[in-house]
Structure formats: C-alpha cells, structure tokens
Amino acid sequence: MAPLLTRALAALGRLVGWPSRQGRFLHGEASSRRGRVALAPFVASRRQYLLYVPRGYTRWRKSPLIVLCHGCQQTPEDFAQGSRIAAFADARRALVLLPRQRANANAWCCWNWFDPATAAGDGEAAIVEAMTQKIASRYSVDARRITAAGMSAGGGLAAILGLRHANVFRAVVAHSGIACGAAGTPLAARRVLAEGPLDDVAAIGRAAPDRGRRVPLLVIQGLADGVVAPRNAKALVAQFLARAGIDADDDRLPPAAVDRHVDAPGHAMRVRDWRAGGGLVARLVEIEGLGHAWSGGDATLRFNDADAPDALAIIDDFLAEVAPGRGAIRATMRLWRGEERWRSAA
Numbered sequence: 001m002a003p004l005l006t007r008a009l010a011a012l013g014r015l016v017g018w019p020s021r022q023g024r025f026l027h028g029e030a031s032s033r034r035g036r037v038a039l040a041p042f043v044a045s046r047r048q049y050l051l052y053v054p055r056g057y058t059r060w061r062k063s064p065l066i067v068l069c070h071g072c073q074q075t076p077e078d079f080a081q082g083s084r085i086a087a088f089a090d091a092r093r094a095l096v097l098l099p100r101q102r103a104n105a106n107a108w109c110c111w112n113w114f115d116p117a118t119a120a121g122d123g124e125a126a127i128v129e130a131m132t133q134k135i136a137s138r139y140s141v142d143a144r145r146i147t148a149a150g151m152s153a154g155g156g157l158a159a160i161l162g163l164r165h166a167n168v169f170r171a172v173v174a175h176s177g178i179a180c181g182a183a184g185t186p187l188a189a190r191r192v193l194a195e196g197p198l199d200d201v202a203a204i205g206r207a208a209p210d211r212g213r214r215v216p217l218l219v220i221q222g223l224a225d226g227v228v229a230p231r232n233a234k235a236l237v238a239q240f241l242a243r244a245g246i247d248a249d250d251d252r253l254p255p256a257a258v259d260r261h262v263d264a265p266g267h268a269m270r271v272r273d274w275r276a277g278g279g280l281v282a283r284l285v286e287i288e289g290l291g292h293a294w295s296g297g298d299a300t301l302r303f304n305d306a307d308a309p310d311a312l313a314i315i316d317d318f319l320a321e322v323a324p325g326r327g328a329i330r331a332t333m334r335l336w337r338g339e340e341r342w343r344s345a346a
Contacts, residue, residue, distance in 0.1 A: 019058040023090050025080075026051045030134045032126040037115045039186065040105045047105075047127050050076040051135060052096040054089040064094045064145035064323070067132055067161070067169070069154030071176075071303060072110035076100050079151065082297045082304040088312045097135050099128050113156030114189040119181045121164030124157060129165045145323045149173035149315070151294055151303070152228060156180075159236055162215045163208050163243065171322050172240070173315055175220040176228045176292055179236040180204055196231030202249045205242035214244050216322035217282040220311055222290030230286065237282045241274055244281045256284075266308030267295070280322055285314055 028049050035045025057063060066089070070079040076098035080086060089096045101109045105124075117123035132146065148161035148169040155177020162172035163180045181204040182197035183189040192198055217240040221233035234253055241248040248254055258273035269287045273280060287295055287309065295311040297304030 019056045020053060021055065023055045023057075023086055024053050026053060028131075028134070030127065030131040032122075032130040034117075034122040034126040035124065035130070037105065037112050037117060037123045039112055039115060043102060043105045045127055047102060047124070047131070048100040049131050050080065050098040050100065052080065052086055052089055052098070053139075054086075054093050054095065056090070056093045057095070057139075059140040061093070062140050062142035064092065064147070064319070065097060065132070065135060065139075065141045066094055066147045066149055067097045067099070067128065067158070069099055069111060069128065069148070069150030069157045070101070070109075071150070071152030071154050072106075072108045074109065074151075074154075074303065078301055079154075082301040083151075083294055084298060084312065088316070092316075095135065095139055095141065097131060099131055110153040111150075111157040113153055113160060113178055113180075114183040114186060114192075116184050118157070119160055119184070121160065125160045125164055128157065128161060129168055132168055143168075144170055145319075147171045147173060147319060147323070149175075150177060151175045152177065152292065156182075159217075159239070162217065163205065163239070166208075166210055166213055166215045169215065171216045171218075171319065173218045173220075173318065174233075174236060175294060175311055176222060176225055176233075177219065177236060178228065178232050179239045182232065182235065192232070193228055196229050197235045197250055200250060201235050202238040202242040205239035208243050214276070214279060214281055215240065216280050216318070218285070218315065218318040219282070220285045220287065220295060220314060222287050222292065222295070222305075224289050225292045227292035233284060233286065237274070237284050240282050244276055246274065246276060246281065253284075262309075264309045267305075269309060280318075283318055285309075 031046035115123050118125050148158040150158035155174035158172050158174050160180045161169045179201035183192040219233045221230050235250040238248040238250050256272035257275045260271050262269050267287045267289045272284045274282045293303050293305035299306035
C-alpha cells in the first residue's frame, strides 16, 4: 500500500501545484507540418523527446526552459548524464527539453543542420520549435528565459533556432557548434567541419528576419577539437554579431569589449565579449587543449572531458547576465576571474 499511497500523493501534489520533491524524466513527442528534411524525405516529421522536470518545480512559479540538443552518436540520456544537466536544473528550477534524433533521419543520429529546409527554420528546426511550444503550453514556462543549446550538430541546430525562431528562443548556447547555413549538403558539411563555413554566414545573419534583434549567443569551443574546426566558432559569433547590426565577417571579428585569458584549473581559456546598447551580444570562450568534448563533463561517456572549466558554470554565468529573471539564482563570480567556480563538477 505504501508505494500506491506515495504515487497518489505525488499525483495530487502535481494536480494542486505543490513543488515537486524530486526531479523526474518524462517522455513525449511532437511534430510539425514543416518538418520534412531532404536527406530523409519519407521519414515522418515527428521526433521524440526527453523532458526533465526539476526538483522544486511548481506550476505557480514560472521556470526557465533549456532546450538541449545532443550531438552525433549521442542520445538525450547520454547528453543528460554527460553534461550533468539534472543537478544544474534542480539548482535553478529549470525545465530541460532534450529532443531525440531518429536513426532513420540520420544514420549517425546527427541533427541535419546542413539541410536547407532546416537552415531556413523549417525541417528539424520546426520540429524542435513545435516541441518547445508544446512544453511551454503545458508547463509554467517563463517565455523570456527559453534558451536553445546544444553540442556539435546540436549546437548547429541551436544556432538555427536562435536565428530563425527568435520570437521563441531568447538566448543561444553552442558548444562546438556550427553557424546557420554553413553548408547545404552532407558532403559540404564534412568540409565545413574540417575547414569552416563555405558560404558567407555573416551575410546570412545580416539577412535574417528581425535584423537588429538581439539574441545573446554563447559559444564554447575547444582549440584542440579535431572534429569541428575552431574557425566555425568565430564564424558563428560573426553571424550573430551581424544579426545584431555589428560589422563583422567570417574571418574578421571586431575588437571585443572584454578580452581576457583565464588560467582556470584543467584547461586555460580565452574569453571575449561583444556588447551593444549596454547588453551582451556574444561571448566566445576558447578552451586550450580541449578536443571534441563537453568541458567538465562525465568522462565515463564519449564526447566528455572531465577537466575544468565546467561548461555548465560558464553557461550559468551567461544566462544570469542575459536572462536573469525574477528570483533567479545569480552568478556570484565573473567568468574572467578563473576562480573555484570554474572547476569541473565532481
């Protein structure tokens, strides 16, 4: 009887809006009529997702939402464990939506960031946007604090979401990501990953809808990444600077308002900030010695490096500045100090 009573009380608590005593993962799916991709035209425009509802969540208080897109050869479960996102979400009472790519849509389970429809905001970008709207309609979400984030191919998808769906996504985090429109075919995508964009992605930023609208961007890039060339990080920053009306191109970034070297434990890093109108437009964090891996992640899984700096601490600092929200936990240390905050979580 005890387990049955516990489940009944938990259900009653969710019904009346009591704060949840522990976080939980839920499964779901969503679709979009605009969700077809050229690489897999006969695959349904529907994808599953994993949703993490944090400890302390209540429908009486609006929560931030992080849409966290996994990389190639990953699952949402892998990404959640490797990034340690659940503990982060519990501390900030943030909902986390983890879309799941289908193997029949991409053999490596990569998001098709190079698909022309997706790069234009349709395709898989439309599917993930539909997922986000579904969660926002069913949970108490603060629309001012919806962030698109991702690793590798997921970082490329996050960049597209921020550029093409700025009415929904108010900030972007791309760890080892790629600019929107950097390639238009799978073959071109291989070259882009190795060398950088083939097209003028800054021009794509300048031509994006609502030009001049600020969607703050955080890019985290390992300088020893042998999968995604570091030039992609600079091009992605240039794209969002151009979107915000700042003169930039793929190979030339303007002088940064902040340019600091941080001797953090593990891997040292360079931090650059670009600002306009008193607000942060883009932050580029380049980490020395980091390969194609989530910084400060669970190294028992692929694509994670346990050494500092902790990517979630960097993300926390960024979001506290660009989307603090009422009652949000604010960062207490700045990124350039390189103090204890930037160590990898144990």
